[in-house]
Amino acid sequence: MKEEERLFYEDxxxxxxxxxxxxxxxxxxxxxxxxxxxxxELRALNGPTYTVNLGKPIAxxxxxxxxxxxxRDYVTNLIDKYDAGPTEIARIFxxxxxxxxxxxxxxxxxxxxxxxxxxxxxEELRAAYGVAVAQAPTKNTTLENISFxxxxxxxxxxxxxxxxxxxxxxxxxxxxxxxxxxxxEPSAT
Numbered sequence: 001m002k003e004e005e006r007l008f009y010e011d012x013x014x015x016x017x018x019x020x021x022x023x024x025x026x027x028x029x030x031x032x033x034x035x036x037x038x039x040x041e042l043r044a045l046n047g048p049t050y051t052v053n054l055g056k057p058i059a060x061x062x063x064x065x066x067x068x069x070x071x072r073d074y075v076t077n078l079i080d081k082y083d084a085g086p087t088e089i090a091r092i093f094x095x096x097x098x099x100x101x102x103x104x105x106x107x108x109x110x111x112x113x114x115x116x117x118x119x120x121x122x123e124e125l126r127a128a129y130g131v132a133v134a135q136a137p138t139k140n141t142t143l144e145n146i147s148f149x150x151x152x153x154x155x156x157x158x159x160x161x162x163x164x165x166x167x168x169x170x171x172x173x174x175x176x177x178x179x180x181x182x183x184x185e186p187s188a189t
Contacts, residue, residue: 055128057130058074064103072108075089075107078092078125079109083117084121085115088117088122089104092129
């Protein structure tokens, strides 16, 4: 018998032995068994569920009650989408700017000094989150009276320039002029 033929028969014999031993193995040993859990056990294993809508405003207390990773996600969305700074974020939450910025620092946010949000983004943010900025009512102001006090040598042209700068043209006026000449007191020597 040649060497190649002998090796072939030995290989066939080994494969046959392996095949017979595989048939004797129990069938359930190849799959993984997972423990059976009841619904009550599954509820006990789960933690609380949080739902956060990133496009809606959240009250400050509700925001603080969220886990830190969700707080970071909410603020990151405001920064990425609207380029919001700490002042605008504080307006959304309705809290003092210092309170909000110190909490944002604890969460790991850093804002550069002099951060300037574009007017378009600011208005878009305020519209999306329903933030209204209180503005002082505009009043029509009228000039009631002006008082000037000059010290030093009198210059009529300078006085006229001051009057024309403060008084609107074609405005009906009542002018009262009081002139008090101040003379230095004679020195006693």
